[in-house]
Amino acid sequence: MQNFVWETPARVHFGKGVIEELPEEVARFGRRVLLAYGGGSIKRIGLYDKIRELLKDCEIVELTGIEPNPRVESAREGAKLCREHDVDVIVSVGGGSVLDCSKLVAAAAKYDGDAWDLVEKNELAGECLPIIAVMTLAATGSELDAGAVISNLGKKRKLPFMHGPTFPKAAFLDPTYSFTVPAWHTACGASDILSHVMEQYFVLDANPIADGFCETMMRVVVEETPVALTEPDNYDARAALMWASSWGCNGLLSLGNGPSAWACHAIEHEISAYYDVTHGAGLAVVTPRWLRRSMTAETAPRIAHFGARVFDLAPTGDVMEDAERAVRALEAFYAKIGMPADMEALGVPDTENVDAMAEGAFTAFPLHLAMKPLEREDVKAILLDAFRK
Amino acid sequence: MQNFVWETPARVHFGKGVIEELPEEVARFGRRVLLAYGGGSIKRIGLYDKIRELLKDCEIVELTGIEPNPRVESAREGAKLCREHDVDVIVSVGGGSVLDCSKLVAAAAKYDGDAWDLVEKNELAGECLPIIAVMTLAATGSELDAGAVISNLGKKRKLPFMHGPTFPKAAFLDPTYSFTVPAWHTACGASDILSHVMEQYFVLDANPIADGFCETMMRVVVEETPVALTEPDNYDARAALMWASSWGCNGLLSLGNGPSAWACHAIEHEISAYYDVTHGAGLAVVTPRWLRRSMTAETAPRIAHFGARVFDLAPTGDVMEDAERAVRALEAFYAKIGMPADMEALGVPDTENVDAMAEGAFTAFPLHLAMKPLEREDVKAILLDAFRK
Numbered sequence: 136m137q138n139f140v141w142e143t144p145a146r147v148h149f150g151k152g153v154i155e156e157l158p159e160e161v162a163r164f165g166r167r168v169l170l171a172y173g174g175g176s177i178k179r180i181g182l183y184d185k186i187r188e189l190l191k192d193c194e195i196v197e198l199t200g201i202e203p204n205p206r207v208e209s210a211r212e213g214a215k216l217c218r219e220h221d222v223d224v225i226v227s228v229g230g231g232s233v234l235d236c237s238k239l240v241a242a243a244a245k246y247d248g249d250a251w252d253l254v255e256k257n258e259l260a261g262e263c264l265p266i267i268a269v270m271t272l273a274a275t276g277s278e279l280d281a282g283a284v285i286s287n288l289g290k291k292r293k294l295p296f297m298h299g300p301t302f303p304k305a306a307f308l309d310p311t312y313s314f315t316v317p318a319w320h321t322a323c324g325a326s327d328i329l330s331h332v333m334e335q336y337f338v339l340d341a342n343p344i345a346d347g348f349c350e351t352m353m354r355v356v357v358e359e360t361p362v363a364l365t366e367p368d369n370y371d372a373r374a375a376l377m378w379a380s381s382w383g384c385n386g387l388l389s390l391g392n393g394p395s396a397w398a399c400h401a402i403e404h405e406i407s408a409y410y411d412v413t414h415g416a417g418l419a420v421v422t423p424r425w426l427r428r429s430m431t432a433e434t435a436p437r438i439a440h441f442g443a444r445v446f447d448l449a450p451t452g453d454v455m456e457d458a459e460r461a462v463r464a465l466e467a468f469y470a471k472i473g474m475p476a477d478m479e480a481l482g483v484p485d486t487e488n489v490d491a492m493a494e495g496a497f498t499a500f501p502l503h504l505a506m507k508p509l510e511r512e513d514v515k516a517i518l519l520d521a522f523r524k
Numbered sequence: 525m526q527n528f529v530w531e532t533p534a535r536v537h538f539g540k541g542v543i544e545e546l547p548e549e550v551a552r553f554g555r556r557v558l559l560a561y562g563g564g565s566i567k568r569i570g571l572y573d574k575i576r577e578l579l580k581d582c583e584i585v586e587l588t589g590i591e592p593n594p595r596v597e598s599a600r601e602g603a604k605l606c607r608e609h610d611v612d613v614i615v616s617v618g619g620g621s622v623l624d625c626s627k628l629v630a631a632a633a634k635y636d637g638d639a640w641d642l643v644e645k646n647e648l649a650g651e652c653l654p655i656i657a658v659m660t661l662a663a664t665g666s667e668l669d670a671g672a673v674i675s676n677l678g679k680k681r682k683l684p685f686m687h688g689p690t691f692p693k694a695a696f697l698d699p700t701y702s703f704t705v706p707a708w709h710t711a712c713g714a715s716d717i718l719s720h721v722m723e724q725y726f727v728l729d730a731n732p733i734a735d736g737f738c739e740t741m742m743r744v745v746v747e748e749t750p751v752a753l754t755e756p757d758n759y760d761a762r763a764a765l766m767w768a769s770s771w772g773c774n775g776l777l778s779l780g781n782g783p784s785a786w787a788c789h790a791i792e793h794e795i796s797a798y799y800d801v802t803h804g805a806g807l808a809v810v811t812p813r814w815l816r817r818s819m820t821a822e823t824a825p826r827i828a829h830f831g832a833r834v835f836d837l838a839p840t841g842d843v844m845e846d847a848e849r850a851v852r853a854l855e856a857f858y859a860k861i862g863m864p865a866d867m868e869a870l871g872v873p874d875t876e877n878v879d880a881m882a883e884g885a886f887t888a889f890p891l892h893l894a895m896k897p898l899e900r901e902d903v904k905a906i907l908l909d910a911f912r913k
Contacts, residue, residue, distance in 0.1 A: 136539070136699075136759070136760055136763040136764065136767070137539065138538060138539025138540065138541070138542060139536075139538050139539065140535065140536065140537055140538070140542075141535070141536040141538065142532075142534075142535040142536070143531075143532045145531075146529065146530070146531040147528075147529065147530040147531070148529055149527060149528050149529070149530065149779070149780070150525070150526065150527025150528065151527065152527070153527060153529075310525075342760070342763075342764065343740070343743070343744050343747070343748075343764055344740060344741070344744055344764060344767055344768065344771075346740075347736065347737070347739070347740020347741070347743065347744070348736070348737065348740060350736070350740075351732070351733060351735075351736020351737060351739075351740065352733070352736070354732070354736065355732050355733055355736070358732070359732075370525070371525055371731070374525040374731070374780070375525065375731065375732055375733060378525070378733055378779075378780065379733065382733075390538070390767075391538070391763070391767065
């Protein structure tokens, strides 16, 4: 078991109706609020009106229209609003994209320069505005971490922005807000949660506590996602997915393990940067191919163990066969929840950018730390394989 | 899934050598330190000298000789020292008893009255001195909660003291400090950890995430305790137990479940209050009997599920039989790690105080919330049964 430091700054409010506590959390920081959100979904479900009513004694300025795969332009605009209105606290309402954008806003508002500088050089970030996260989608787990992913389509870059002070001070998780999330986004969110866990689970030095946490979360995603898809207002299924999503990146799943490479995220971010695909869908295309490319005598027992623990696969006596069966079970799960199986289904037309993507994947992720260390040729092979049916 | 609020104020430093960060944590609060510890074990392992060296720039006053089942007298003495020396921060070094005493010291130092008042009426407690916990024993998990258990042998009372501000600000968990813990205390600690999990696991409204966490922790205790007993300096076994112990009471194991009764703790505290037995040993005597007394058509599936998940017992088709086998597997585990099986082995001579203990068990615990609600007759029957071989 490796050494670690663990700290969770956020106070989590979980369950139906917890939004009533929002004014109290906001008041900890002041009364000038940047209200950040995406499109109209929070208006359709009545959450926008509810929050405006709850915060009626605050001065509110709005940052709206934050896009999926949030872009640096939105963060620049948010930072400008924060400076102009001397904002005390950011209330981020939506999914991980809104929250990721809010994190860069929080840092850029206190930075005397361009927001993209902070993404390219995380160490330039300093003090941040406090963030309160109200989640409407179970996916990124950004509410319990200090990381964001920001896209710069002009530069064809999608990069992580990691900075401790962006960890939200409070998070509101009301599963009923996710009842109206469409099937596609529910499934993409589930794929993202599952990937977050797998990225931390597929290491060769795991400890039994971390393994138990990871296996719990993976089983929950595998069992509850189909329920949420067929019964969108099943509270317990939505609740389990929402709480699992918060665990994806909160650090607890890998405490005591060595570092993870986050290989599938590295590769998928490149696909998103070039083709603006939905992150969870891209992960479903990449992950089985990454597992097959990583399958060696050393790693197969781990992949087979995953199959046994998450999909209840009985060992055959041949560990390579068991590992292959585990990957097939994962593919079957993706198919069951409607995820694409290849690049064509994902909407990537051709192999034109494969070399550039294979190079880009190494920019921000330690791919040499993957359970089978990855070279550029490995990433290229994974990407090319994704064009095969 | 039930609503919840979750917050973890402590920064956890886990692993070999992490004590080096102690001066930095202390400096957050000041330089006048109450150093609280028990007997000589921290001197034997060199930890006392190490801490005095690390804190050589602090003014240190010592509270020593804190006993197992810590007594209100020690807390009174500690509070007096804190007031006399205008202490800024308490550094608690030892197991849960030292830390529990430190928690009452932290509150009593700021309370204008007798420390026992705070135990009898927790709501009288207000502001507290900050506490930094350095753990040498895997057992109570007191480092990640806001609770303590304090004994008043004069009054034959052993009662919980629950007060939010006593949650430690930082915790140092170095598994190597537990290498020299004798087998008896290692096993009693393991029994305590297992009980903390079981108290939260045996409910009828569990959710799958809480279940996964609980089953992980119970399996870790069952698998790693025998390793730690035969190889006392097995780092990974000691580390797994130490981290599991921190999870026993940190609240995460039951998030989203309804309230727990903590029935075995209620009953064991009475035995300890009358006979000063070691808590974990008392729990091993009480728990199987509580499970059998609680076994009904409604609860048996839950007990059987425990047997399947924790002890890998295959279902027989008869759920009452499966539940009974699960209890027998638990008894076998207790026997394997050297826990007593009955009151005589525990050192309780006769049934003289059974009525008083059965009454006392209801003082501080909501036993009507147990999975089979407990009446006084149930508690009496459990206690009497413990005198049978």
